[in-house]
Amino acid sequence: MNDTNVKKKIVVAIDGPAASGKSTTARLVAKKLGYLYIDSGAMYRAVTLLALRKNIPTTDFDKVAQLAESAVIQFKMEGGELRTFLNGEDVSQEIRSPEVTKEISPVAANPRVREILVAKQREMGKEGGIVMDGRDITTVVFPDAELKIFMKASAEERARRRVKELAERGIQADFDQVLKEIIRRDEADSTRAHGPLTQAPDAVVIDTTNLSIEEQVERIYKLALEKVQDC
16 A cells, blocks of 8 residues: 655665566555656566567667667556556567567667666656666666665575566476576676676665565665655
8 A cells, every 4th residue: 555644756776686576576665655666677678579579689789779769668557567568569478588588688788778778767767756676777777866775686596486487477487497597697787888787885785585575575665764754
């Protein structure tokens, strides 16, 4: 239930590696605060999907950047669920496919794509009252966010979560292969030249390995209320 006493609209920025629980937690925190949730990762996935559909190699930085520039990416709440729309089409399920996950790293590392999407993200959050998660939200997109969170979990636990998530969508995945992909993704995200995954010095670190979603949400929600009171 939304907290109607929350009047000051702050920016809650959440970073962390793949499958650390960011998206689910961020979505629920936003709902509890009555804020808008923005899934930055979904934006990069949407551009990746667009490239795959048009048979453009994700390593072709110039052409992929052109796709990002022209792409209209929107988020809408429908039936209590956040849906991702690409050029008017609901692609919420398709952007989570293993094919997109496998090809997203070059897109996320594309400096021009990052520049374009960061500008779009900042526009979405310029009035505050948002919760956004990703890899560089606390360090690049919203370095002045009132509340910064860095979520982490063991690679094995993240692989387990990803396999479960895919199974719930009717997609069967091999644990060892998913684990290998997560480790590869961590390396790519942490070492890329533009917008790498790094922990902001003033971020609150939350290890979610042994935390339930409810515990994660409650911890961040309380931190947000504290920040609102301090503003």
